[in-house]
Amino acid sequence: MRKLLPSLLFLLLKLSYTFAGSPFVATTWAFTQATINAWEQLNSYDLALDALTVGCRTCQAMQCDFTVGYGGSPDENGESTLDALIFDGNTMNMGAVGGLRGIKDAIGVARKVLENTQHSFLVGSLATAFAKDMGFPEESLTTNYSSNQYETWKESNCQPNFWQDVTPDPTKSCGPYKPKSTCSLRRRHPDPILTNEIPQDIPESVFNTGNHDTIGMIVMNAYGHLVAGTSTNGANHKIPGRVGDSPIPGAGAYADSEVGAAVGTGDGDVMMRFLPSFLAVEQMRQGATPSQAAQTAIDRITRKYPSFFGGIVAVDKNGTVGAACNGMDRFPYTVANRTSNGAVVYYADCKQT
Structure with missing residues (x-):
């Protein structure tokens, strides 16, 4: 009988694990291959951080829409620089890089900041030096x-x-x-x-569906561990030294495993002023659905910037996904879970302001 107890305990733990949560991957835009790779990684090892890293790394390698990874969005000097963030909803710890030069794997470097330092954010050429110390090769990002x-x-x-x-x-x-x-x-x-007037002299945004700035990804494993992250080469033609919202916690991404997570994409210079990912998570904490939370975050921005271009994807701890957007007709986002049979692209209809 004693020999049966360990086996019985293992079976109970396995059943508990199986029904502990609703694992999923949700990604901004129609980045299906990144979503699929993250989902397959999650199914293989059930480690949320690994899945997120694999997913964002996929877009970096594929140069998704030329707004992620090397070889896109050159600044006014012709140089591509990278931003990335990983936010852990269990520990509320993060790792981020901004204005990363000469290193292709921005999400990998962000993870090293998360796991191998007590810091949160490294920037510029000194982030490159850190990456080289961590074993990343320095190479040209120009194509x-x-x-x-x-x-x-x-x-x-x-x-x-x-x-x-x-x-x-x-x-x-x-x-x-x-x-x-x-x-x-x-x-x-x-x-x-x-x-009682809309400002008329705010410059038109140069962001659009071809210059949208970011992959944002949310992953939850079967234990309910939520993580969120971003990777981007920033705004095309940016002033050298510019860092957008993507690597800033609460702006580009935010996660709390007790509540949910959110990621943003679009005009990062505007978005970072409102911390929309943080706001969406806090709205869900107060009982809003993911769709309502994402819309509240967008509305907070458009109240001041009616022509703002961007979108928010929010997911609660139960795996319910919602999105909201502005400045485009429809905003695509991609989801993979146990019922999706692969990566499925959904569309949020943007509220017209």
């Missing part, structure tokens, strides 16, 4: 595609760009730019709450 993007942009007088309140006129030239002497004296954006 023929990114070089052609850069040259075409230069030939069009550096249009579009992200400059404002500078001289010479940034809509007609490539600079170099200097600040206008009257810049600090002008109130550029009137308060729509006081004037």
Whole structure:
């Protein structure tokens, strides 16, 4: 009888494991191969962090939409730099890199920050030095595609760009730019709450479905361990040194295994000002559905920036997925779970502001 007890205990633990949660992978955009690879990894080893790393690494290698990984979104110097984040919903620990230069595996470096340091965020050339110490090879992130993007942009007088309140006129030239002497004296954006008007002089976003900035991924294993992460090469034609929302916790991604997780994509310079991923998780904590939580996060942004371009994917701890968006007709996101028979692309209809 005693010999049967360990076997019986193992069986009970296995049954408990099987029904402990509803494992899934959810990803921004129609990044199906990244979702499939993450799901297969999750099924093989049931380690959420490994699945997330594999999924984001897939998009980096595939150069998804040329907005993830090397060889895309060159800055004003023609250089591609990378941002990435991993957020662990069990420990509330994170690892992130911003403006990473000369290292292709941004999500891998972010994970090293998570697991091998007591820090949260490393940036720039010193993040490259850290990555090299961790065994990552330094190599060029430039490709023929990114070089052609850069040259075409230069030939069009550096249009579009992200400059404002500078001289010479940034809509007609490539600079170099200097600040206008009257810049600090002008109130550029009137308060729509006081004037009851939408500001008319906010520059049009250069973000769109071809320049959307990020893969955001959420993974939950059968134990209910939630993790969220991002990887991106940032905004095309960005001012050198720019880091977007993707590696910032609560902006690009956020997770709490007791509640849910969320990821964002789009105009990161605007999104980081509102911490939409954190807000969506907190809305779910208060009882909102994932769809309601994502919409609240989008509404918080569009109240100030009506033409904002972006989307939020939110998932609760039960595996229910929702999304919301603005600035496009429909926002695709991809889900894999036990009932999906592979990766399935869903679409959120964007609320028109």
